[in-house]
Amino acid sequence: MRLEKLSIGYKGKCLVSDLNLSFKPGTLNAIIGVNGIGKSTLIKTLSNEINALSGSVIIDSQELSSISPKESAKLISVVLTNRAENKFLSVYELIQMGRYPYLNWLGKLTQKDFEIIEQALELFSITALRTKKCIELSDGQYQKVLIARAFVQDTPYILLDEPSTHLDLYHKINLFKTLSDLAKNHQKCIILSTHEIERSIELADQMLLLLEKEHYFSSPKDLINKGVFNRIFPSEMVNFNPLTKSFDINTLNT
């Protein structure tokens, strides 16, 4: 997936401009930045939910905006957090929905569909939950189910919009680990927006840091060396410590 001179935002308000970069297969890519900087907007643009202001997104030498919804459903899957899904679907029903783009007009599952769903249940260790309704799940379990749904959609690209919200520390780490494994073992290109900067530094392959006027796209190590993490938040409150790879709360000035 290649972004060329991409500018995103809404009518009359450009959030991020002139993005030139590419997301490669087998990598976990984290988009970070403060609230309102354009992380979710970028995810929405990349998933073709909204149009770019200018520039283009190129997938397999095709322009994203020219790909039909049916075709793009086989290229890009999206995991949205906090949207109005119907929580009365059972885990199995929700996951099988990922096969939608491949099914006939009545939505009949074939042998291949059943196999890939079983594989997903196994992979995310949620086999025991298959008949449970989504409303009975914990946030951590539900997030896994949503990712399993994206997995069975069998797309080279998986986009996730702030998947770590609502999760405790263990589940956050578990999520990042799962995504990282998914990228490595299944050659997926995974792009997520997140506030988990420290987790991303540890487990992401590439990070896209969105700042007010500029952006950086590189490996976490590279970004630490450039010292750009200190520019995300006002320095009187928090400082990035390159040694511990984490943020320190600045208590000296108070």
Add this chain to the structure above:
Amino acid sequence: MSTYQKFTVLIVLCIIALLLNLSLGSVSIPFLDSLKSLGGTPIKNSSLEYILWSYRIPKAVTALMVGSSLALSGLFMQTLFRNPLAGPFVLGISSGASLGVALLLMGASFFGITHLSYLTTTVGASIGSLIVLSLVGTVALRVKDSMSLLIIGIMFGSITAAVVSLLSYLSSKEELQQFIYWSLGNLGAVDSTSLSILSVITVAGMSCGILLIKPLNALLLGESNAKNLGVSIRQTRIQLIVITGLLAGSATAIVGPIAFLGLAIPHLCRLWFNTIDHKIIYPAVIIAGATFMLLCDTISQLPFSSAVMPINAVTSLIGAPIIIWLLIRKKQLQF
């Protein structure tokens, strides 16, 4: 109970409801006789045979069609708007029909006609609901999210209802009585032409609706997710509105605005089948809607007496307690 067993129970119930409906009324026709007559052996008592074929059977068929149409329309609207309170009339179809009939009654008396034939009110109701529906449809093409569309539909409904109130305020006692009589719903007045039109529309609408089962299921994930799965939201929305308009519109035109059933039946089916998968709920609401309508009609005929209750009151009187009971027992509405 497995899903198949539940469907079997539902179908058996529907057949029992149909036979009850045919047999009971101001005059009772023995069960076996109606069965035989349906099978081709006329009943010895020719007046019973006449009642069965020219009154009971058309009425039962109407109840079947109307019940399943309204239940299915309710399901479509609830899924489209992701709102458990949506029903077949959220887009103003019944108020449009009321306006058509009210205008007709007023207009007719202006020209000195005091009583309108059944066919005239049917045409009036159809035109009224078609006008409101096409207005809502035009808006649907412009509005991006379904929630705004829902509110707009309700607004159209309020405007139409307000005009109807104004008209009824200005009308004479006789006109008002006729209008109220129409609004209470009546299954028995249907003539053969209207019944054939109703049947064609119902069967066509339901068959086209089968093509929407797959996108309806995707809509359960929310519009953004459905879009990502390759569903064209706008196209699906228009298709759902058109089919609902045809089903609920024709049912309303023919029997009057029958409330409640369209809202309640989808909930009943989801609770009983314990799923929200449209592959199961779609056929379930069709059978359950028909069964419920047949039962309500049987009750409204007050068996063994010559009195008749308005069907619109019966559907709510019977249906609402069932829903309340189910909710208290199961503790959660599946939506």
